[in-house]
Amino acid sequence: MLEIIKKKFIINILLIVSIVSISILSIHWHHQMYLLHKNEKIVKSNHERINALNRQLMMEYSELESGITIYQKSKEELLMFVPIETEEISI
Structure with a gap:
């Protein structure tokens, strides 16, 4: 009888x-997943x-x-250049 109680006690422990260890690992895993998500x-x-x-x-x-x-094409192909002097138009 004492042997059976002793075996039950050991199995329960x-x-x-x-x-408890699985619970702790689960908490740790959850925390790691939270940090990874963050x-x-x-x-x-x-x-x-x-x-x-x-x-x-x-x-x-x-x-x-x-x-x-566009600027290079206008200079090379269309021979358009910036005016040297601007003339003022008087009205």
Whole structure:
């Protein structure tokens, strides 16, 4: 009889220890997932900010390039030059 009570006591202690350890690991895992989600949000917002800046710079660069090509084409093909002197028109 004493052996059966002793075995039950040992089994109960092992079950309690395993449940507590699994609970602690679950809490730790949840905390790690929270930190990962927080870092993911920060990285995502930084990535969106960088993409927006990149798109803005690409638009400005293309506008600049198109202006330069139009200016060069007008000078070379159409032989248009900036006037040397501006004449004032008097009314």
